[in-house]
Each structure stands twice: as C-alpha cells, then as structure tokens.
Amino acid sequence: MPPNDSAETMGGVDVGVGVGACVARPARHASSIEGRLNAETASGIKAWVFDLDNTLYPHHCNLFEQIDRRMGGFIADKLRLPPDDARSLQKGLLRDYATTLQGLTSRYGIDAHEFLSFVHDIDYACVPANPQLAGLLADLPGRKIVFTNATTRHAERVLDRLQVPRECFDHFLDIAAMEFRPKPHRACYDALLTHCRVANPREVVMFDDLPSNLKTAHELGIATVLIDTPSRYGRFVGDERYIDAVAENVESFLEGALGFS
C-alpha cells in the first residue's frame, strides 16, 4: 500500500537489515536509542506503545492474506461485482485513497464498522501462544498501549490466541478511535500521547514493523523500535535516522536490550 489500512499495513518485504535476537542499530545520531533506552534508563520510560499486526505476533502468520481476500469478497458482494472487477476496484481504491477503507467510505458511502467487522472475520489459529511475551508485558512497569490501524476486536482476538491477557494493556487506540485516519497520520500520534499520559514524549517507546509509522513517532520525540519483518511495505528508503533500534520481536528487545525477564 503504502497504505495504511489495518489490513493493508500488514504486508511486507525485505527490509534489508540484519536480524538477530536483538540488533541495536549503529549510533548515527544523538538521539540513538542506545543513549536513551538501555537496562539502566528503561525505568524512566512511562509508556510503552505496541503496534499489533506483525509486531505482537509473527509476520509468518500472514493474517493479511486472509483479510485481503475478505476485502475483495466484501466489495464483490456490496457492489455486486464479479471477483476480478472487485479485485481491480480494491486495488484502485487503495491507490487513489491510500486505504481501501477510505475509498469505500468516501466514494460509496460504505459503513466503516461493517467493513472492518467483515474483513476481520478470519481464522486466528495460526497465531501461536507466546507465554514469554505475556510474562514480560505483565511485569513491564508503566502504561502499555496497543496502537493499531485495525480494530480493538481484532486486537483482542489476536491477544487471546497469544494468551496475553487483555488486561496487560491500559488502552487500545484503534482505527475507529482515530476516526478512521490511520497511522502515520499525525493526528493519531497526538491522540496517542494523550493516552500515554506523559509530559515528555521522550518517556515513550513505540514498537512497530513499519518504518513509516515510526517516522512520525520519532519526529515527536518518541523512541522507536522497528520489529524487523520481511515486509513488502517495510523497506527502508534511505533515511533511517528515525529508527532507533531494530529487534526480531518485542520479547527479544525487552529481555535482551533492556534486561527485563
């Protein structure tokens, strides 16, 4: 996509960086995370922000493939189109409106809630339980927020499969709460900081698998950790200074770099 649809931001390709248990990027600038967030300074972090798709569960689950198919089916049914025409329209809306959702609501008056509910009616069996993540999140001090371009219901279903209690999180900031303006729209981050309840954005860390979502966060002073996936839309474009650290997954970063256990 470039795009930022809940579903459409899940895909991916080679980001072209090394993947280790936890790979801190070389310090390229003064705000490098090595100086801002380590085992000693992590206690100063007051809010932890987590993207959902491909960040809290492995990219290989490929939930997007199912959601993408559901989008096509929804369009075919609602607009009474043959599957191939529906598919073409889906991709055209994505191109013209940045998200399929935006295109459907703007051009066809489709109800956003109905669309989101339909496309997230998928099989979550591929999402594995992750007791290590559950334990780390439960013990992590400070506010914890899920910040997703998908719906809270989708997030809850994923967390149920991960066996991470929903109560691990203080707040779910989803696409509906963001008035259907997805990350990386600036307004989303203003809302996020309100929910973080911090005086200083530098007391916040955000994890996401899409560099574009972290760029806006970084501009606001939030420390950024890229979850490194073979994401088609996660390719670095050259200016990577807004990526403070790279990790294979959330738990490896919390345990490896920050020393939580």
Ligand SMILES: [Mg+2]
């Ligand atoms: Mg994601």
